[in-house]
Amino acid sequence: MKPFHYERASTVEEACSMSTESEESCFLAGGTTLIDLLKLNVMRPAKVVDVRNVDMDTVDLLEDGGILIGANVRNSDLAWHQKVRRDYQALSEALLSGASPQLRNMATVAGNVMQRARCPYFRDNYSPCNKRSPGSGCAALGGYARSHAVLGTSEHCIATHPSDMCVALAAFEAKVRVEGLAGTRDIPFSDFHLLPGDRPDREHAIDPGELITGVVLPPNVEGASSVYLKSRDRASYEFALASAAVSFALVEGRIAAARIALGGVATKPWRAFEAENCLEGNEPSSELYEEAAALAMEGAITQPDNAYKVPLARGLIVRALAIARERVEAQV
Ligand SMILES: Cc1cc2nc3c(=O)[nH]c(=O)nc-3n(C[C@H](O)[C@H](O)[C@H](O)COP(=O)(O)OP(=O)(O)OC[C@H]3O[C@@H](n4cnc5c(N)ncnc54)[C@H](O)[C@@H]3O)c2cc1C
Known part of the structure; x- marks a missing residue:
């Protein structure tokens, strides 16, 4: 060291x-x-x-019905917070699916947002890796890439973003609050994590010296239900091979305000905007879910070892949508 x-x-x-x-x-x-x-x-x-x-370990209720989650709030505390369990169920489920109870008791919200790739070539410190050592190459391209990303990749990096929590935060359209000597700003979640492009070493839209002080969650849509599903090699203490956070409400039998975010398959927490558009305004059905899932995975670029992630993620999206619907209907 x-x-x-x-x-x-x-x-x-x-x-x-x-x-x-x-x-x-x-x-x-x-x-x-x-x-x-x-x-x-x-x-x-x-x-x-x-x-x-630093005093930033509370979850505060906001006047608009949303919440401000302090950067130092532990993953376990957030998962079991009453309002999170009630209004942001997918977030609670995502947190509880991550790591182990011991790790969740230590891990903080800001640390989770900023966690680094689990790509073995990034972590081994001797393989070529453009993220760790810019310009050195990418050993995952052409190497063993079973856990690697199929969406948002570039010819310089295919490392998967590892977080579960961030997938739910993306679906709930969170904002990351950062403070620096120049002041405070809120960064929309979909802009916070950067695509690798030709600079995989640049991972976040945060400037040197800026501290994450919290995450702002807007109020969830009235009557909406959400769910987080994760597929992995063993039932606990394992990163996602693919995951989906889904939230929607039903208004007069039609889907309103659909949100889909994916984990385990992309280089950043991945919002499936086209899939959301395909759902909104339509009556829920398995055919519609299949169509949305296909759109979500359109444009995937696979390696021989990770092509399985496309059908896996599609299946998860379809199942998550069906569960979200059951939950919406159970509320009525
Ligand atoms: C064995 C193992 C299994 C795991 N499994 C999962 C899993 O299944 N799913 C999952 O999502 N995660 C998993 N994780 C990752 C875990 O969630 C993260 O390690 C944890 O969330 C990081 O939080 P931390 O507070 O410990 O961060 P730290 O380790 O303290 O910091 C992590 C990064 O965040 C930066 N940072 C911390 N606080 C701030 C701040 N306020 N502002 C700006 N930057 C900051 C640090 O500089 C550092 O770069 C696993 C980890 C381990 C070790």
Whole structure:
């Protein structure tokens, strides 16, 4: 591990100024991603700013009916929060499907949003990897790529975005609140994670020295139900091969405000906008779900090892839509 300078901040301002003092700095929250990557020598910051004492660990109800989730709120606490379980069920389910209870007790919301790829070539520190070492190449292209992405890929990177929580946040149209020395801004979730393009090392729309202080969730659509489904190699403690977060409401028997986001198949938490458009305004049916699922996976670029993800994700979307409908109808 490369030696680094360690500082502990107790306010947002302190955290931002400590971080801006060094170009190669990063924040420490639960440590469940960062400490591993420091030990593997994959992340090599000159300074680590510990933000665990910064006061941002509450879930606050907003006047419009939404919530502001503090950056340091633990994944377990958020999953079991009463309002999240009632109004944002897919978020609770996504959180509880991630990692293990011990990890969820440590992991924070901001750390989860910022977690790095689980691509073995990124983490092994010797294979060519444009994300870890820009310009070195991508060992996954032409290599073993069973867990890799089929959507949002580029010729420079096909690493999958690993988060479950982020898939639900994408479906609920969250915003990431960041604060820096220049002020505060809210970044729409679909703009927060960047596509790899020709700079896979640039992963987030956050500037150096900016701290995530929270995530804003708008109020869920009246009468909407949601669900998160995840397919993986074993029933717990495993990343998604494919996952789907779905939310919609029924108005006079027709689908309104449909939201579909996918995990395990794309280089960032993936909103399936065309699939949503295909659902909205129509009566729910299995044929319609199949059509939406096909649209969601249109344009997938597969490798020999990961082509199975296309039918897997389509099946998950269809099943998630059917469950969301059952939940909507159970409310009435
Ligand atoms: C064995 C294992 C299995 C896992 N399985 C899953 C899974 O199935 N599904 C899943 O979704 N996740 C899984 N994870 C990942 C886990 O969810 C993340 O490790 C965790 O959410 C990271 O949160 P943290 O608070 O520990 O972040 P840290 O490790 O402290 O930080 C992670 C990154 O976030 C940055 N950061 C932290 N706080 C802030 C802030 N306030 N502002 C800006 N940047 C910040 C850090 O600088 C760092 O780059 C797994 C992890 C492990 C180790």
